[in-house]
Amino acid sequence: MDIERFGGPTVRFEYGGLIFVTDPTFDDPGEYPIGARVLVKLTPPLAPPPDRADVVLLSHDQHPDNLDRAGRAFLARATHVLTTPVAAARLGAGARGLEPWASADVGGVSVTAVPAQHGPDGTEHLTGPVTGFVLTAPASPGVYVSGDNASLDVVRAVAERFPGLGVAVLFGGAARTPLLGEANLTLDAAGLVAAADILGVGEVHAVHVDGWAHFTEGPAEVRAAFAAAGRPDPLGVQRGGHRG
Template identity: 75%
Template sequence: MIFERFGGPTVRFEYGGQTFLTDPTFDAPGEYPVGGLVLVKTAPPLAPPPDGVDVVLLSHDQHPDNLDHSGRDLLSSVPLVLSTPTAAERLGGNVRGLAPWDSHLAGGVTVTAVPAQHGPDGTEHLTGPVTGFVLTAPGEPSVYVSGDNASLRVVGEVATRFPDIAVAVLFGGAARAPLLGDVNLTLDAAGMAEAARVLGVHEVVPVHVSGWAHFTEGPSDVESAFAAAGLAATLV
C-alpha cells in the first residue's frame, strides 16, 4: 500500500479499489483565527490537491489545520466525504456524518467511524467532536486512521473492536493551544509508539507532525520514540 503525504494531516492512499484522502489541507502558509486563537501554518503543501479522489476521510471540520480553505474547495469535487454528524450538518452537500461505530460502504470498502478524543478528558466542549476511521475490505489489510486523538484509552477501544488492524495512520504532533495550557490535544511521539504497540500493527504512517506552529513535536521526535520502543521498522 502506497501513501502519498501532502503535509500536515493530509495523505492519499489506494485501498479496495478506492482512492482515499485524509483531512485536506492545501493552503499556503498563513494565519487562521479560530475560537479566539490564531493558528499559524508554517509550510506549504508538498503537492497540489490531487485529482481522482473517491472518498475524503474528514476527522473534523472545525479546525483549519484539518480542513483549510483549499480543502473546503476540494470537498465539492469528491463523490463522498465521511465525517462527524456535526460536520455533516455544517458542510451539507456530499458530507455524510457517522456516529462512533457506525459504518458506510464505499465501493467495496467498509468504513467504520471510531472514537477520537481531541485532548484530555473533559475538553470536548472546547475542541469539538472528532472521529477516526477503520477501513476493511475483502482480501485487504485493515487500516486505522486515528484523526486528532490524544487518548490511548480510545486506541485500546479501537484495538478491542478491530484486533486485526495491520496499518495505522496516526495523527501526532503533540498539538497544544493556549486555551488549554500545557496539555496535548493530539498524541505525542511516545504516545504514537504506544498506540502502535497496543494496535499490534505492522506499519505506521505518521501524519499531523509538521507544518503548523502549534505542533510541539516533529518527525525526528517520532523517529526517536519508535526507535526507543523497538518499533522503528514499522514506520512508513
C-alpha cells in the same frame, strides 16, 4: 500501504480499489484565525491537491489545520465525504455524518467511524467532536485512521473492536494551543509508539506532525521514539519529496 503526503494531516492512499484522502489541507503558510485564537501554518503543502478522491475521511471541520480553505474546495472533487454528524450538517450536501461505531459501505470497502478524543478527558465541549475511521475490505488488512486523538484508552477501544488490524495512520504532533494550556490535543511521539503497540500493527504511518506552529513535536521526535522502540520509521523514505 504506499501513501502520498501533503503535509500536516493530509495523505492520499489507495485501499480496496478506492482512493482515500484524509483531512485535506492545501493552503499556503500564514495565520489562520479560529475564534479568538490564531493557528500559524509554517510550510506550504508538499504537492498540489489531487485531481480527485473517491472518499475524503474528514476527522472534523472546525479547525483549519484539519480542513482549510483549499481543503474545503477540494471536497467537491470527492465522490464521498465521511465525517462527524455535526461537520456533515455544517458542510451540507455531499457530506455524510457517521456516529461512533456506525459503518458505511463505499464501493465494497466498509468504513466505520470510531471514537477520537481531541484533548484530555472532559474537553470535547471546548475542542468539538472528532472521529477516526477503520477501513476493512475482503482479503485486505484493516486500516485505522486515528484523526486528532490524544487518548490511548480510545485506541484500546478500537483495538478491542477490530483485532488484527494491519495498518495504522496515526495523527501526532503533541498539538497545544492556549485553549487548553499545556495539555496535548493529539498524541506525542511516545503515545504514537504506544498506540502502535496497543493496535498490534506492523505498519505505521505518522501524520499531523509537521507544518504548524502549535505542533510541539515534529518528525525528529517521532523518528527517535520509533527508533528507540525498534520500530520502522513511520515517516518512511520520502520519495519525490512527499511519499511515505
